[in-house]
Amino acid sequence: MDDPGSPLARRLSSAAVPPHEGSPIFDFINSLSPIVTPKPLDSAKNIQLFKSSELIPVSSIFTSPQVNPQQESEPGIRDGYIKLSQEVVSLNCQRNQIGISSCIESAGSATLASENCSPPEDATVLPAGPQSISLGSETLGDAKKQDTDGKTDNTADVEQLKLSRACSDQNGLDQFDSSTSGRNIQDNELAKQYNDDIAACSLNRLITHCHANNCVMSKLDLPLGVQQPSWTLSGDVISSKSFMAMDQANSEDLRRELFDGPTGNIQSAASDAHVYCAGTEEFVGTNRDREMLPGVVQSQFSNDYFFDTFKVSSDDMVLSQHQCGTHKHSLFNEKAGASNMSMQSISNLHHASICGDNSVNTVRPSACALPGIGLHLNAVASNSSNMPLTINHPLPPEHTSPATVISGSETALCGNEAYTRIPDDYSSQKILSIADVSDQKTHKKRRRTLQNDDGSCRRCSCKKSKCLKLYCACFAAKVYCSKSCSCQGCLNNHTHEETVSCIRKRTESRNPLAFAPTVTRACGSFSFGDDSNNTPASARHKKGCNCRKSSCLKKYCECFQSGVGCSISCRCESCKNSFGKREGMLLLTTEKLDKWGKAKTTRANEEKLVFDKQHPVSQCDDLDLPSTGNLLATPLLESCRTSVLFPSTCSKLPPSRAGCSSGLHNPQSPSEADVLVSALDTCAAEMIHGNGLSDIQETGSSCATSVNVVSPNKKRVSPLCIVKTALSPISRSGRKLVLNSIPSFPSLTGDADSEPH
DNA sequence: GAGTTTGAAACT
DNA sequence: CAGTTTCAAACTC
Numbered sequence: 001m002d003d004p005g006s007p008l009a010r011r012l013s014s015a016a017v018p019p020h021e022g023s024p025i026f027d028f029i030n031s032l033s034p035i036v037t038p039k040p041l042d043s044a045k046n047i048q049l050f051k052s053s054e055l056i057p058v059s060s061i062f063t064s065p066q067v068n069p070q071q072e073s074e075p076g077i078r079d080g081y082i083k084l085s086q087e088v089v090s091l092n093c094q095r096n097q098i099g100i101s102s103c104i105e106s107a108g109s110a111t112l113a114s115e116n117c118s119p120p121e122d123a124t125v126l127p128a129g130p131q132s133i134s135l136g137s138e139t140l141g142d143a144k145k146q147d148t149d150g151k152t153d154n155t156a157d158v159e160q161l162k163l164s165r166a167c168s169d170q171n172g173l174d175q176f177d178s179s180t181s182g183r184n185i186q187d188n189e190l191a192k193q194y195n196d197d198i199a200a201c202s203l204n205r206l207i208t209h210c211h212a213n214n215c216v217m218s219k220l221d222l223p224l225g226v227q228q229p230s231w232t233l234s235g236d237v238i239s240s241k242s243f244m245a246m247d248q249a250n251s252e253d254l255r256r257e258l259f260d261g262p263t264g265n266i267q268s269a270a271s272d273a274h275v276y277c278a279g280t281e282e283f284v285g286t287n288r289d290r291e292m293l294p295g296v297v298q299s300q301f302s303n304d305y306f307f308d309t310f311k312v313s314s315d316d317m318v319l320s321q322h323q324c325g326t327h328k329h330s331l332f333n334e335k336a337g338a339s340n341m342s343m344q345s346i347s348n349l350h351h352a353s354i355c356g357d358n359s360v361n362t363v364r365p366s367a368c369a370l371p372g373i374g375l376h377l378n379a380v381a382s383n384s385s386n387m388p389l390t391i392n393h394p395l396p397p398e399h400t401s402p403a404t405v406i407s408g409s410e411t412a413l414c415g416n417e418a419y420t421r422i423p424d425d426y427s428s429q430k431i432l433s434i435a436d437v438s439d440q441k442t443h444k445k446r447r448r449t450l451q452n453d454d455g456s457c458r459r460c461s462c463k464k465s466k467c468l469k470l471y472c473a474c475f476a477a478k479v480y481c482s483k484s485c486s487c488q489g490c491l492n493n494h495t496h497e498e499t500v501s502c503i504r505k506r507t508e509s510r511n512p513l514a515f516a517p518t519v520t521r522a523c524g525s526f527s528f529g530d531d532s533n534n535t536p537a538s539a540r541h542k543k544g545c546n547c548r549k550s551s552c553l554k555k556y557c558e559c560f561q562s563g564v565g566c567s568i569s570c571r572c573e574s575c576k577n578s579f580g581k582r583e584g585m586l587l588l589t590t591e592k593l594d595k596w597g598k599a600k601t602t603r604a605n606e607e608k609l610v611f612d613k614q615h616p617v618s619q620c621d622d623l624d625l626p627s628t629g630n631l632l633a634t635p636l637l638e639s640c641r642t643s644v645l646f647p648s649t650c651s652k653l654p655p656s657r658a659g660c661s662s663g664l665h666n667p668q669s670p671s672e673a674d675v676l677v678s679a680l681d682t683c684a685a686e687m688i689h690g691n692g693l694s695d696i697q698e699t700g701s702s703c704a705t706s707v708n709v710v711s712p713n714k715k716r717v718s719p720l721c722i723v724k725t726a727l728s729p730i731s732r733s734g735r736k737l738v739l740n741s742i743p744s745f746p747s748l749t750g751d752a753d754s755e756p757h
Numbered sequence: 758g759a760g761t762t763t764g765a766a767a768c769t
Numbered sequence: 770c771a772g773t774t775t776c777a778a779a780c781t782c
Contacts, residue, residue, distance in 0.1 A: 462777065470766055471776045511766090549763065555779055556763045 459485045467492035468503045470514055478504065478515055544569030552577035 460481060465471045467481050467490040474481045474492055480500070481492045492500055507514045544567060547557045552575045555561040559570060565580015566572055575581050 460777080465766095465776065469776080471778090473778080476766095507766095514766090546764065550779095554763080556765095558765085561779095 461486040462490065463488045466490060468500065470507060475500075475504075476515065545572050546570070547572040547575070551575065552581075 460467055460472045460474045462469075462472045462485075465475075467475050467485070467487050470476045472481070472487065472492060474485060474487075480494060481487055481490045504515070545552060545557045545559045547570075550556040550560075552560050552566050552570075552572050557566075557572070557577065559566045559572075560577050560579065563579055566575050566577045567580075
């Protein structure tokens with residue numbers, strides 16, 4: 001923690017009280033530079049500095065029973081952040097003692113508050129403590145008892161109102177045509193319907209990581225790309241209701257460091273929170289984005305530092321003002337800049353800046369054609385902080401347009417992998433929203449739409465499993481079944497909470513990855529220059545598909561369903577995944593394959609020995625890997641490709657050809673191999689997915705970050721070392737990289753699990 | 758909506 | 770651990 005005597009601590013302590021004119025803090029505030037919009041590209045690069053070594057284990061993500069996303073969108077749930085109405089906000093505003101503070105709760109909340117006819121008196125004044133708004137699972141669970149249909153009509157009205165308000169008030173968003181408005185509404189609606197736990201975590205974690213790595217980064221330096229993922233994820237979380245452990249201490253530390261300046265009034269409460277700022281997302285902006293806000297919202301901003309002081313509590317946690325504000329900030333960027341893709345001038349600019357992509361075209365064809373949501377249905381267990389999340393809504397053809405793609409952070413940042421599953425309800429609800437707004441269809445029709453049209457609805461219809469097996473989508477997503485499920489004999493509900501918990505534990509003990517998300521996003525994906533062209537494909541799979549007949553072209557394929565390309569984790573056959581074939585293995589030339597195939601075990605070992613003699617010293621002094629592994633001693637690009645690809649290739653090759661399993665093993669422990677495979681996964685896979693050698697230097701840091709994450713013995717591996725080594729002439733000599741113990745399957749445990757056991 | 762196909766999960 | 774069975778979603782008609 002901070003040294004009490006440190007300038008930082010002094011600033012912090014002084015910030016707790018209103019500054020007086022002439023006081024040091026006042027002077028300090030006055031001396032602050034105007035807010036400067038960071039250059040996203042540069043910022044994005046900064047993000048690469050984030051090390052992943054302090055990331056939270058995935059396992060910590062999956063904790064408490066979750067509620068079916070469907071339910072979370074229901075009135076009782078929403079009230080949670082609906083309560084953050086203007087009243088509340090105004091109270092918060094009043095509580096802000098520092099002149100520069102303000103509040104940012106927007107009309108969006110008010111609009112939401114009216115939704116579902118939530119009486120204003122329910123808008124409990126936000127207490128300072130964590131007990132304020134209880135939106136825990138139980139609350140949500142109870143809420144799910146409510147009927148969904150009744151809500152949607154109100155929602156439609158509200159959304160229409162919101163739309164009109166937005167249209168009339170927006171100054172900078174004049175491209176708001178009716179069709180895209182509908183989509184925006186959908187996005188907004190969707191985002192509201194998702195819990196944003198992860199979003200809350202995301203920035204914290206980002207900050208935490210930054211902190212851990214001594215990144216000097218002011219809140220305003222948080223690039224859009226950093227911020228956006230938070231809110232992009234926020235949409236997910238609302239639905240997924242996943243909880244994520246937070247390194248509260250770290251984030252708090254950093255928050256103090258970063259944010260204690262002028263606004264000071266830091267609430268040292270739990271850093272994680274269900275940031276129900278989300279309810280206002282479409283109207284929330286930063287001071288620098290205010291011109292883009294609807295007037296009604298702008299009017300709520302009393303000053304330019306509003307986001308510093310917003311305070312909101314939700315669930316059982318209190319979000320620091322800064323967090324929330326920053327999230328809002330991010331959120332707005334997301335909503336205004338990304339979700340409203342129709343506003344090309346905004347979104348394109350944004351995307352381009354985030355991506356560091358020269359191309360202004362933000363919409364990838366694949367994204368438009370996604371059959372499913374970019375991420376999976378499971379609980380959003382996301383290290384979302386860094387995660388550029390492309391939400392690719394599975395929309396009917398008539399809705400399939402760039403504007404439907406929430407891609408606010410397509411590339412942005414990924415200090416680490418993230419485990420993200422967006423409930424398919426997301427999309428279905430989006431469709432529902434469309435129906436509500438545009439047609440006011442009947443409930444029946446809506447329900448039908450909900451269930452059928454987008455084809456991605458995950459409401460289970462289990463018959464025999466009692467919804468207590470992974471067959472059940474709800475169970476697999478760690479959510480309780482909802483009314484909208486058509487399951488029979490369902491035990492996956494609150495009534496059988498203990499049973500469910502028990503079964504979950506059992507299931508998880510049997511397979512630790514049982515509840516792991518299918519799709520994750522690899523660390524470093526954001527850093528590849530052309531990743532904007534294949535963001536879905538850059539997603540990685542923890543498990544990978546095993547398709548045979550579907551050629552990964554149907555929703556049988558989890559990858560395809562998730563709108564991502566197949567990865568090296570997949571064992572699919574004849575992969576034709578339109579989002580990214582596992583064609584990396586095609587990079588293995590026939591010659592190479594033949595070589596590998598013909599290589600006898602002994603010969604391979606001999607070569608290895610010879611090579612080891614020739615290169616007795618690692619080319620990277622600080623590459624402190626186990627000598628037995630020496631896997632990165634020759635991390636030449638080609639080898640990197642080859643070897644990393646090889647596992648997947650191996651799985652399809654006869655053992656005799658599967659060099660990686662044909663006796664090249666040495667006594668190295670499998671975990672190390674896993675680790676390294678995992679470490680190389682990102683780099684190699686990114687290369688595989690079309691990123692050339694020229695990208696490596698760019699991506700080196702991220703790759704190395706990955707390596708850092710998975711480095712055996714938790715020893716850090718110099719990023720530069722990896723990159724250098726990968727590009728070294730020696731490495732390019734073509735000598736085979738003897739990946740001694742890479743298993744025939746790549747690590748399925750993922751980065752977070754990659755620590756040696 | 759019924760039947761078939763598919764691939765993951767569970768089981769042996 | 771590989772093979773088989775079970776299961777539910779996706780798909781087809």
